[in-house]
Amino acid sequence: MSELKVYRTEDASLEPLAGKTIAILGYGIQGSAQAQNLRDSGLNVIVGGRPGKSSDAAKADGFYTHSFVDAAEKADIVCLMTPDPSHAEVYAQIRSALPGKTLVFAHGSSIHFGWIRPDAGIDVVLIAPSGSGRTVRESFLSQKGMVATFAVHQDASGRAKVTALALCKALGFLNAGVFESSFKDEAVCDLFGEQAVLCGGVPELVRYAYQTLVDKGYSKEMAYLGTLYELRSLADLYASAGLDGMLERVSEAARFGGLVAGPKTVGPETKVRMAAILDEIESGRFMQEFSQETKTGFACTRQMLEKEKTSDMSRTGERIRKRFTL
């Protein structure tokens, strides 16, 4: 197996972006961070959006704002930063403005699941950060950068990769390192990681652990700190040192206890359930369900979130946050 090529600052130049206008369509969590990073790198950035909250925020941050269509017409590079289920609709509006330009995604689903089948004559690239918009901005300001992946779906100009790498540089990602992937790998791995671990599996483990302690009569505050709050320092270790490095850096009791109790907590049946989750994602069934959910105005999501907000654990967290500096 050949070694993965990791692109760093010296591997790209901003020259391919000189004199170009970049339109960020959608000024939300990711769009606002990327627009500001690109502008701070000296590039000409405009924002496209619907009238309202986000366009007002972009104006307040000093950007010229336009409709989606006007922004796409004025730009050479168009970055689609609205929520994924809206991509097909926004693409239909801007389609006639795109020939000869570069269309950029921050997540691979729209192309991988076929919601958008871009016309020939457009460069289509993916630049996917490995973190939220807030960390995209923070890591740019600290010059630490953030690991990201890029992919080329269509290369009409023969310069799609050079453009993608220049954008990665301007976004600050090359400071941390970037590698080439595919729309499919990014879409599937990103969704699976969110569901099985980051926003799904870990919170569920935490809920069970908290409730196990509270049911046995331990204080809610102690249970909260031990099962949730301490995740913060460990999460940093997971990322900077890996699971082995984390285990080397914790106490002897934590290392031994963790290694013995981990497989007792999560077993082979979890892998079977994870395979089912992966199948939902790969088959496109999850995205169909999500698309339905967006059409209802996120009715299920709001119900489930309300249940979480009113749970005993969330109430405990609220009390703790009011009384301590976390």
Ligand SMILES: NC(=O)c1ccc[n+]([C@@H]2O[C@H](COP(=O)([O-])OP(=O)(O)OC[C@H]3O[C@@H](n4cnc5c(N)ncnc54)[C@H](OP(=O)(O)O)[C@@H]3O)[C@@H](O)[C@H]2O)c1
């Ligand atoms: N969130 C992250 O940190 C993150 C991380 C990696 C990749 N991504 C990717 O980045 C892209 C943007 O995600 P996001 O989380 O930044 O989205 P978001 O925060 O929900 O931002 C949405 C933006 O799009 C506009 N918008 C919402 N619904 C729309 C619709 N139906 N039609 C047109 N405009 C609409 C909103 O403006 P209004 O004020 O008009 O509603 C807002 O400006 C997605 O492809 C996502 O997968 C996000």
